[in-house]
Amino acid sequence: MTEALPFAMTGGRVRLDGREVLRGIDLTVRTGDVLAVLGPNGAGKSTLIRALLGLLPLSEGRTEIYGRPPARFKDWKRVGYVPQRLPMGGGVPSTVREVVASGRVARQSRWRPSSAADRAAVDRALTAVGLADRQRESAHLLSGGQQQRVLIARALAGEPDVFVLDEPTAGVDAANQEALADTLGTLVAGGRTVVLVAHELGPMEPLVTRTVHLDHGRILREESPLTPRSAA
Numbered sequence: 129m130t131e132a133l134p135f136a137m138t139g140g141r142v143r144l145d146g147r148e149v150l151r152g153i154d155l156t157v158r159t160g161d162v163l164a165v166l167g168p169n170g171a172g173k174s175t176l177i178r179a180l181l182g183l184l185p186l187s188e189g190r191t192e193i194y195g196r197p198p199a200r201f202k203d204w205k206r207v208g209y210v211p212q213r214l215p216m217g218g219g220v221p222s223t224v225r226e227v228v229a230s231g232r233v234a235r236q237s238r239w240r241p242s243s244a245a246d247r248a249a250v251d252r253a254l255t256a257v258g259l260a261d262r263q264r265e266s267a268h269l270l271s272g273g274q275q276q277r278v279l280i281a282r283a284l285a286g287e288p289d290v291f292v293l294d295e296p297t298a299g300v301d302a303a304n305q306e307a308l309a310d311t312l313g314t315l316v317a318g319g320r321t322v323v324l325v326a327h328e329l330g331p332m333e334p335l336v337t338r339t340v341h342l343d344h345g346r347i348l349r350e351e352s353p354l355t356p357r358s359a360a
């Protein structure tokens with residue numbers, strides 16, 4: 129049996145406050161794709177990835193995650209999401225490590241709380257984003273770029289099959305953009321799938337196998353760069 133596609137949207141429309149923000153999106157993401165969603169401010173890029181993940185409902189059309197509509201999809205450990213910003217919730221300050229460890233939750237259960245494997249995955253993720261030495265600090269007191277790296281580490285810690293990143297390099301300095309590109313390169317070489325929103329691809333550009341250009345809630349064009357994964 130062939131594996132279901134990580135994401136498949138057909139005729140997807142999203143209305144927010146009575147306004148159509150996505151207008152008839154047909155998009156499939158295949159295993160191993162590194163898909164960059166490009167377009168100007170307000171084009172609908174974040175809305176598209178939130179709709180792919182089922183975080184926003186479609187007003188028309190359908191979308192599936194590994195062959196199931198989001199409401200019936202259960203295998204959330206396969207999906208890692210890096211939102212644009214650290215959610216400010218609950219008023220309880222969380223340490224960097226706690227936020228990153230929360231990326232393991234979909235892998236844990238009442239019967240199997242945190243294990244050595246979980247702790248090792250959190251350690252690897254913290255090291256990958258260069259925050260191992262800041263792990264005891266309060267995540268909300270870090271800079272914007274550092275918080276972005278905490279969110280990337282949270283997704284890495286979950287060891288998902290598909291990573292969805294909303295502007296992962298926004299506010300991240302050049303050295304850490306390079307580090308992120310290296311990390312993503314390793315994941316892609318291991319067969320993972322990546323969907324990312326970006327204004328500037330920067331050092332991630334050589335990894336990208338497909339781009340979709342959005343504007344006014346529609347896909348204007350789709351391209352496959354000629355030399356994916358071969359940094360010049």
Ligand SMILES: Nc1ncnc2c1ncn2[C@@H]1O[C@H](COP(=O)(O)OP(=O)(O)OP(=O)(O)O)[C@@H](O)[C@H]1O
Nearest residue numbers: 144145147149167168169170171172173174175176
């Ligand atoms: N909750 C909301 N209610 C109403 N309109 C919204 C809401 N969220 C987003 N929008 C509108 O939807 C449109 C698309 O927003 P979206 O955040 O998806 O764009 P984007 O391409 O990711 O932009 P950016 O590059 O600035 O992050 C924008 O015009 C925005 O104002």
